[in-house]
Amino acid sequence: MSEHLTTVASVAVDTRHFIGGERVAATETFTDVSPIDGSSLGEIARGTGTDAGAAVAAARAAFPGWAATPPAERARLLEAVAEGVEKRLEELAVVETHDNGALLRSHRRGVMPRVAHNFRFFADRLLKLGHEDFATRGHTQHVSWDPAGPCVLITPWNAPLLLATWKAAPALAAGNTVILKPSEWSPLTASLLADIATAAGLPPGVLNVVQGYGPEVGAALVAHPDVRRVSFTGSVPTAKRIAASAAAHLTPVSLELGGKSPLLVFADADLDLAVDLALEQYDNAGQVCLAATRVLVERPVAGEFTRRLAGRAARLRQGDPRDPATDLGPLIHPRQLEKVDGFVRRALAAGARTVVGGHPSADHPGGDDPGDGRDAAREGGLYYPPTLLTDVAQDSEIVQEEVFGPVLTLQTFTTEDEAVHLANDTRFGLAATVATGDHERARRVTARLVAGTVWVNCFYVRDLRAPFGGSRHSGIGREGGDWSFDFYCDLKTTVTAPNGWTDHE
Ligand SMILES: NC(=O)c1ccc[n+]([C@@H]2O[C@H](COP(=O)([O-])OP(=O)(O)OC[C@H]3O[C@@H](n4cnc5c(N)ncnc54)[C@H](O)[C@@H]3O)[C@@H](O)[C@H]2O)c1
Numbered sequence: 001m002s003e004h005l006t007t008v009a010s011v012a013v014d015t016r017h018f019i020g021g022e023r024v025a026a027t028e029t030f031t032d033v034s035p036i037d038g039s040s041l042g043e044i045a046r047g048t049g050t051d052a053g054a055a056v057a058a059a060r061a062a063f064p065g066w067a068a069t070p071p072a073e074r075a076r077l078l079e080a081v082a083e084g085v086e087k088r089l090e091e092l093a094v095v096e097t098h099d100n101g102a103l104l105r106s107h108r109r110g111v112m113p114r115v116a117h118n119f120r121f122f123a124d125r126l127l128k129l130g131h132e133d134f135a136t137r138g139h140t141q142h143v144s145w146d147p148a149g150p151c152v153l154i155t156p157w158n159a160p161l162l163l164a165t166w167k168a169a170p171a172l173a174a175g176n177t178v179i180l181k182p183s184e185w186s187p188l189t190a191s192l193l194a195d196i197a198t199a200a201g202l203p204p205g206v207l208n209v210v211q212g213y214g215p216e217v218g219a220a221l222v223a224h225p226d227v228r229r230v231s232f233t234g235s236v237p238t239a240k241r242i243a244a245s246a247a248a249h250l251t252p253v254s255l256e257l258g259g260k261s262p263l264l265v266f267a268d269a270d271l272d273l274a275v276d277l278a279l280e281q282y283d284n285a286g287q288v289c290l291a292a293t294r295v296l297v298e299r300p301v302a303g304e305f306t307r308r309l310a311g312r313a314a315r316l317r318q319g320d321p322r323d324p325a326t327d328l329g330p331l332i333h334p335r336q337l338e339k340v341d342g343f344v345r346r347a348l349a350a351g352a353r354t355v356v357g358g359h360p361s362a363d364h365p366g367g368d369d370p371g372d373g374r375d376a377a378r379e380g381g382l383y384y385p386p387t388l389l390t391d392v393a394q395d396s397e398i399v400q401e402e403v404f405g406p407v408l409t410l411q412t413f414t415t416e417d418e419a420v421h422l423a424n425d426t427r428f429g430l431a432a433t434v435a436t437g438d439h440e441r442a443r444r445v446t447a448r449l450v451a452g453t454v455w456v457n458c459f460y461v462r463d464l465r466a467p468f469g470g471s472r473h474s475g476i477g478r479e480g481g482d483w484s485f486d487f488y489c490d491l492k493t494t495v496t497a498p499n500g501w502t503d504h505e
């Protein structure tokens, strides 16, 4: 087997970049480590500024041809990519689980089918985009959705292929070319996507994948003057760097960032449902941007709710994400574990009380070297227990900052006003969940919440036609449905005079 291929659970994955339809080796590599057991998954290309330049050049060269490809043909090719994803669904699911530690059963049943759906949905949507004509004093106004050019897509590790294709599908459908830079903590499925796209017949240079570290190749991509769009999903500090860098060339950015979303439980709610909703927030070991990690409960039901939630949370099964019986897998990386554990320790020191969970062991995880810590991983040290903290102050770090781990806080309220105030009182605004049995209350409260998505008596029900994104520090812009095309297209209005023609028979 070539030195550029690694094998993960008998799936061969190319560890090189994919630029202009070719595999490109790097002089330097980095080791990709599985969060399941700390084993090495391969040596991955560590991209440089030169690789970034080559990828943008390839995307630029491929752009005119792809932009001129009729929408129906682009849609057909993206449909073929969706079929390719479905054909390799099991391999994608297994590789993703080894790479980021999220549950195999979720990847099989939910995530990878959704990856295929991302392509199918946007391919179809493209063909239905409104090309509305209207008239002004007899002049025809025609709106067209022109592709913008090379798009840089930078994505995180918590849902690697889902989030990458959520951006790549509309960008490609619109007629843009793409350079995808997946997270260095979960680089593998992006490489498989490149193989799938090639097999589907996507022309060279239309989809490029560059591997490596954010501050190196990621930063070089964002700073490149020939890039026409940057779409980023990740953390707030990185978003600020990306926005500042993109500003130098006025490159439009779409930012989908973190959250500290509330779950409001009113006394009139179905408490069983409310407890189910709270438990869902431990999915993916809490490494979900949308997670409603601040549970706000109306005082009269707080005791009963807390007892039920604590009982259920303590019974969640934590372990190997490949085991179908597992509810909670590991955190992604020793550094993430250290971060989560630090938040909890500081919260406890500030007076918080543990209802369930707490830190994983007496030994501080991750060893002395936060950049490595592989021993802790091998010992199963990345398995942080589902944790519920109470007695937390509204202005405390644990209530205000995104933990990105299986840690919920519980606060109580007595009035609807207070509930809304607490819900809105962070710098984030990604999502909110409301549990109530009263329609009128749901309407009133929803209207006052600052959030990109509000779920009432449900959670994480997604329709790709809806706008998705966050307010305040949770992001800039919305993607999803036609909003994706708003971002990835240069909209053009053509105004034609009624009598301006000089046609000769
Ligand atoms: N709103 C959403 O849709 C959504 C979805 C998932 C995750 N998130 C957020 O993502 C965060 C977790 O992901 P993460 O830890 O991978 O985030 P991160 O910001 O550390 O990294 C995200 C990506 O940015 C790259 N990057 C880092 N520095 C860069 C730079 N200077 N220039 C260009 N690229 C750079 C990384 O390599 C990675 O690919 C959480 O805050 C979470 O809430 C948001």
Ligand SMILES: O=C/C=C/C=C(\O)C(=O)O
Residues within 6 Å of the ligand: 158, 159, 163, 166, 287, 288, 289, 290, 462, 468
């Ligand atoms: O962790 C964040 C998950 C985000 C989900 C989506 O962006 C999606 O469903 O498209």
